[in-house]
Amino acid sequence: MHPSKITLIIGLPLLLSSLLPGCGSDGGGSANTSTVSVYLTDDLAGYESVLITVNAVQLQHLGGNRLCTIIPGPETMDAAQLGRDQLLDLVNTTTCEAGSYNRLHIELNQNVTLVDASHQTQSCKFVSYRDDAGQPNALGCTNGMCALDLTGAVNLVAGNHEHVALDADLKQFTVDLTKTPCEVTLKLSPLHAQGMDDKMAAGYRKSVNGYVSSLDTATDKFTLTHAGRLYAVQYSGVTDQPGLDALLTRAQADSLKTQVRCENFNTATTPPTCTAQTTGNQQLKAVTVKARGTVSGLDTPTAHTFILNYPVGKTLAVNYQTAFDLNNIEGILVNDGIVATGLYGFAANYQYRLR
Structure with a gap:
């Protein structure tokens, strides 16, 4: 059954818990490390449920040897429910080497389950993602696993406790129901400091x-x-x-x-x-x-x-x-x-x- x-x-x-300059931080970690807390959240759209599984998230420094896994995974979230409940949900706290990072590497399950307003369930697959300009780009997916790399300057300050928020923006999700299985384009991005402040001001906690x-x-x-x-x-x-x-x-x-x-x-x-x-x-x-x-x-x-x-x-x-x-x-x-x-x-x- x-x-x-x-x-x-x-x-x-x-x-x-800091991704990108200006995110809130406080004391934590040792002289050579920074403590990082990571949260999952979303922007609400017209779905009853959107089940997404994040398998891993890493901070990386291209051209160097610095790497820190901030979500070892897997973590399954109902992005629509997070939006209704207005949550920044803590999923992990870890210690990373202090210093600069320039890429966020995300691995997620290709399968996504959607439930519409009529409570009809659809099993779909992620095929592409939207960049900051809103343009769709093909996802690299192998054996049901997709990888997404987001670039940007990241600096973890030694001794600080930094905060990362990974935002699934459902308002920019699109679903192609003409394909079998249905195909989904997603928007997944880190929140800048202003973005986190905006969430909290809107009632998120x-x-x-x-x-x-x-x-x-x-x-x-x-x-x-x-x-x-x-x-x-x-x-x-x-x-x-x-x-x-x-x-x-x-x-x-x-x-x-x-x-x-x-x-x-x-x-x-x-x-x-x-x-x-x-x-x-x-x-x-x-x-x-x-x-x-x-x-x-x-x-x-x-x-x-x-x-x-x-x-x-x-x-x-x-x-x-x-x-x-x-x-x-x-x-x-x-x-x-x-x-x-x-x-x-x-x-x-x-x-x-x-x-």
Whole structure:
């Protein structure tokens, strides 16, 4: 059975880092290195879902021996979802040799999955990309892997913590449906300092994913572990997620991946500190706990509830009435079907995202 992807806004009863001159930086790294944090983001377009897999990203110095892998990959992102949720999603933090670089080398999977506004899924392939002038150029693809090289002066300052954002601009994606499989031209580019500032001014925020530990519900703090690194999270200002303490307790006990949208992300502290956002215009709440499993006990006509069964031997009772009311369901819920959930709280009729 193939897993179905479902996007819902639902209720829950019971228990249920510097690329290019001018990017922001702060202290970090040693005298001969620079710490680099890299994020994925997008500009929104008319797709429900655009699944892209980035296999590797490197900073390179042509003519020299300097090279630093900033995304070892693979990292799969839903570029359309990042746009709706207005996220700069942290995917890796690493240490690079300080000095100048002049190329960004990107490797990505040739396959891309599109879901349109009618929830129809199309399996397409990347065939070309748009340069800064908007002109299409053929991608070099071999055995399902495509490579893209972006040139530009990059300088990593010794001792600094620099930030990279890789932007998938869906507004400049084009899809040729006359070909089989359908062919996609993409626009993928680094964000300059002004570009990152513009994103933040428009409401985008940095986010970090990981696993919860050291939860202290008295002080509203916990630790997230992401790719072997620790991040401190402060969520005392989050007031629109009833039962959040109970949700985080469940996340810690069951090792459920948790995402936090940061109003402020301070990499000058040890460990770096994410202060969860208190308000925002996007649907995504500040803290989301993710659980993937199978559906049972589906009650569609009346209560709009089901039981989520996830490893090992765990269950959650789910109410998706709100998602039904908003017509925000992607795919079809069926008993024994696979669904991925994003939980926002432990409270009757509380909203959270189910994907």
